[in-house]
Amino acid sequence: MKLIHQINLAFGALLLIVLSLTGVIIHYVLMDHFVGKQKDDMQALGVALQKTISADSPAMIPSAVAAASGVPLSVSGVAAVITDAEGNVLPGYETSFTATAPSTLVEAGSITSATSMQNILDGKDSRYLVDIQPLPQGKLTLITPMSQIKEIERALLERFLIVLCAAGLLVYAASLFITKKLIEPLMKLKGELKKVKSRQFSEVRLIQAGGEIGAVAETVHDLAVELDRYNRVQKQFIQNASHELKTPLMSIAGYAEGIKDGVFEGEGARKGLEIIMSESGRLSKLVTEMTLLAKLDSEEDIFKAEPVTVQEMVKETIERINPLLMARDMKLEVDYIGESIKEKRIVADKDKLLQALLNVVSNAVRHAKSIIRVQVSAEADQIRISIEDDGGGIAESLIPQLFHRFVRGKDGDTGLGLAISRAIVERCGGVISAGNAGTGGAIISIRLPSAA
Numbered sequence: 001m002k003l004i005h006q007i008n009l010a011f012g013a014l015l016l017i018v019l020s021l022t023g024v025i026i027h028y029v030l031m032d033h034f035v036g037k038q039k040d041d042m043q044a045l046g047v048a049l050q051k052t053i054s055a056d057s058p059a060m061i062p063s064a065v066a067a068a069s070g071v072p073l074s075v076s077g078v079a080a081v082i083t084d085a086e087g088n089v090l091p092g093y094e095t096s097f098t099a100t101a102p103s104t105l106v107e108a109g110s111i112t113s114a115t116s117m118q119n120i121l122d123g124k125d126s127r128y129l130v131d132i133q134p135l136p137q138g139k140l141t142l143i144t145p146m147s148q149i150k151e152i153e154r155a156l157l158e159r160f161l162i163v164l165c166a167a168g169l170l171v172y173a174a175s176l177f178i179t180k181k182l183i184e185p186l187m188k189l190k191g192e193l194k195k196v197k198s199r200q201f202s203e204v205r206l207i208q209a210g211g212e213i214g215a216v217a218e219t220v221h222d223l224a225v226e227l228d229r230y231n232r233v234q235k236q237f238i239q240n241a242s243h244e245l246k247t248p249l250m251s252i253a254g255y256a257e258g259i260k261d262g263v264f265e266g267e268g269a270r271k272g273l274e275i276i277m278s279e280s281g282r283l284s285k286l287v288t289e290m291t292l293l294a295k296l297d298s299e300e301d302i303f304k305a306e307p308v309t310v311q312e313m314v315k316e317t318i319e320r321i322n323p324l325l326m327a328r329d330m331k332l333e334v335d336y337i338g339e340s341i342k343e344k345r346i347v348a349d350k351d352k353l354l355q356a357l358l359n360v361v362s363n364a365v366r367h368a369k370s371i372i373r374v375q376v377s378a379e380a381d382q383i384r385i386s387i388e389d390d391g392g393g394i395a396e397s398l399i400p401q402l403f404h405r406f407v408r409g410k411d412g413d414t415g416l417g418l419a420i421s422r423a424i425v426e427r428c429g430g431v432i433s434a435g436n437a438g439t440g441g442a443i444i445s446i447r448l449p450s451a452a
Contacts, residue, residue, distance in 0.1 A: 185209035201228035337377035
């Protein structure tokens, strides 16, 4: 069953239950009101008759009733009966008010026995309301049948239920309209999700809606945009990877075939073998870096975070990069801003973060002229590590794509080093950025959250 039908059915059932409960409650409220009002009116009438009736003038009973008839009654049909101390109806003291005799105050059949009449006079018959007032002659009993009250209550209840049902129908019709308006964006969203299922990410539109549905629609649209971007990046990655792998494989295959066929001999064969070994190492490094990137993107357990001091990370980076610095006759300066910055801790995978720092520093070494400066400072709740070189800087057109895969500048290596650094830094909860320093060289900044 469609959602719109489920909602309408549920609302209709709820409305029916509410109307039924309302009708039952109103029935009892009206009955209680009419019974209470009639009792009050009968009591007022009884008091008026009690004052009017003369103990010495039995013949004055009809006129006394008439004199008391000015008391307003919520329900007509009240009979007055005067009985002696033994409960016998006194001759000449039996009358009716509003033209209803006691003998006719019966809901079903007629009163045929003295016992039945006595039960009414004693107030033991639930089909009648009775009010008793004391008189010198005995007691004055006012009687009215419940059937008349029920008839009035039923007539009023029927009218009220008609109005209530009409209002319920209007409310249900309005609910159908509102439900349709609410469900319509969901149906459109369903269509957009089908596009996501069929990988048509670029064709997913943003559904305009309010409230939670609008938030879900916006999330679906953002998801489609991100999936489209990721899909394009993956396609580009595969294309670039195949190209990068093909180049060393062609060199290896070409020199191996030349040596096999005797094209290269002596010194030529030796150089060919050196190229094969060099390209094999480059190919192995490329595959290793690609594998690491894939794991960083997809595997959660590859990252083992632990607290580590900033000084420890920087010191180990310098020790690892020192042979390369000596080979190129370069200097590396470290500047800690603040007394306590060395002891500041960050939560990261030590080995992975060390690799990210080595990638950035080795990249600086390749492009620097003579010196690399590393500056460590604290910014709010973050630790900032800046690596600056005195080289020619980064081309402005290259900066936005510098950390993308297989993007290489002048004298670049595999084009994956900085991409790996970005992936590691982001897994640590940090941010990496690049730009040109005021002195002209390149500067790469890594911001990592400080451990509490």
